[in-house]
Amino acid sequence: MQQLLMVLIAAFGLVNSSFAQNKEEFPLRDFTKCSVENKNAGYTKPCKDELNSTDIKESRESGEKQPFSFAIQGDTLTITAKVAAGDITFAGKPYLCCDIQAYLDPLGNDLYAAKFRWHDMDKSLLELRLFNVAKPSNGNATYHGSKEFLVPRNDIDQSVLKNAGMVLTEHAFKISQEFGARMVTVIKGRACLQNLTACRVIYMADGQSLAFLVKNAVLNQHDLSRFVFVGIHIAEAKEKTNNIRIDELLFGYHPARYDTFMHFATVTLIHEIEGKDIPLARYSAGYSNGGAWAYDMLLARPDVFSGAIVMSPAEWKSRTDTRLTERRVFIGAGHLESGFLANARAMAADLRSRGALVQEIYVPSGHGMNTWTNIWSRSLLALLDSAPARRP
Template structure:
């Protein structure tokens, strides 16, 4: 919960901010009469007395009834948005003051993992995992001296850029560790605990993580809000051209990877090098692996964005490709499935795993653990997965 609170502002910037800025474009979800087998609005009307009774002094209350998620909230303003496993505008309560409700039916809810909040909000996400959902990834505490925060005066980016590194403090002479280069380097803190647990359990060898942090919003020069800054670095073909994408690509290849190999004993063999990311970072990871198959032999792409760039992957050669997403995501699970179809002819191994979840760190942490074992260990992903592509 503490990690979710710390990451909330960043997560909202990369995922929810576009939704808030473009509320009319958010899919309000069909009614259950229109789409009985899909995520749908039940149309339930909540009495004012029930809403007030559920909330009491709180600003948010939610509860599960059979296959339905019910949410009531107190929010001032012109709208309230249910977020984030399911994203849909909420209904204002007739006769209430700043009171909102929504009732959503979710197929196979007992197997779902949900993140629940109402935006706008500065509160941490609530988490709910159904009794039939896959177990969360194991994690353990990591010694502080295994983490490094580094700032590179990047020539490629023409500005200082930050890295977060997880690696043993004293590698043996001549040793090389398998390495994962990750977009949105803030997640290294969480993923390190997962890797540490997998290594201690003997599921994988020691793997190190090198996280590339996005530039702060105030470094944007003529590119609009900070949210676009990350888009330009991670999405090839994003509006405005590919200058920042290719600069960030050079940053990884010419500055980050050499530093990791020099300072942290990162592997130089493509079979022991992976790129990873979620959302737009998942699209970036696919492009890096496709554009540099002789450098990165593995890719972990979770809930990839940037559907317009997927066709650029056609004809590319890959080593191991792990694609994942959540059934409750608006478009990202579809992107993952499309990417699996496109990259299959050129992939050495390919796994696609779609869980009953939304666009969230809770999902990505679990999928990352599955991917790490599949790529670097002997065990295959769990039986909750979709069948692997051949």
């Protein structure tokens, strides 16, 4: 699990783009502290509150009973963990990932705790894990407070795709002589196995999560027979994964790698996957840095993409005045990831100003699969219920 979370850190962007190579030097972000203004507003924005004497007493009692626990009462989430100092692998104190991204603060005797406030906390979807602890199985929990939103499942067998008539294949396609090859996952609906002209093709920057998202959508009764999903995996050079991901997906960091990756996604892959077929529609998609990329691909190549699925977009730049008349864009984020939520709302306004048809989807969760599974699923459902806005 620790290795998996390192991959998630690289994919989710929990650190600033100027982060260090070694995980021991990651400048992990803490949660925004509660202010008087926030309290007076009824905690409409999530924040980290000070522990009072009652909280500390209850945390000490809880810590004596179990190594990791949480409690939600109304707008308040309290988390307690008992962690030996030698089990904290870096950063000095336990760090939560990923729906809540925050440090737990020391109470003494290897006990740590934190309190978070948000007006809809009791309706939230949470997966809580300790990221930097040597025994992470002692530090994880889930909470599902709303029946309105899907709860993603990790235990879905590959047979779910087969039973739906879908075919999953994996390929290694060459990006360039300099940057080598990249693993690509392709999932085709049963109506798209021979010809793609009646199909919607979605190109995703987060291929390592593609099967997970598609299987959850199928399990929730989505008919994906006329969809093709193409997921580009992150680089395999683990010590440089986040650097490469940023260079490839975010404009302005490494122009040569960014341009090469764009060519790979918009020329090489289209040729390899579609051949001479012209699909019904093409969409770019991704989360976090991949969400910013999905927006940028639509903006840079409106001749290629009919729309986009933008999930929790990271930093972005509106660098052209490109019109996106009638392009279908689905965009959203979690209410517990304030920075990405602000990005999504600002990006939605920008897209509408360009003439795009925008549907916003916001989830009572944070920077993780609880949020992205719901945005993804609702986006696909909306596409099923409507004609494509524009053939590429």
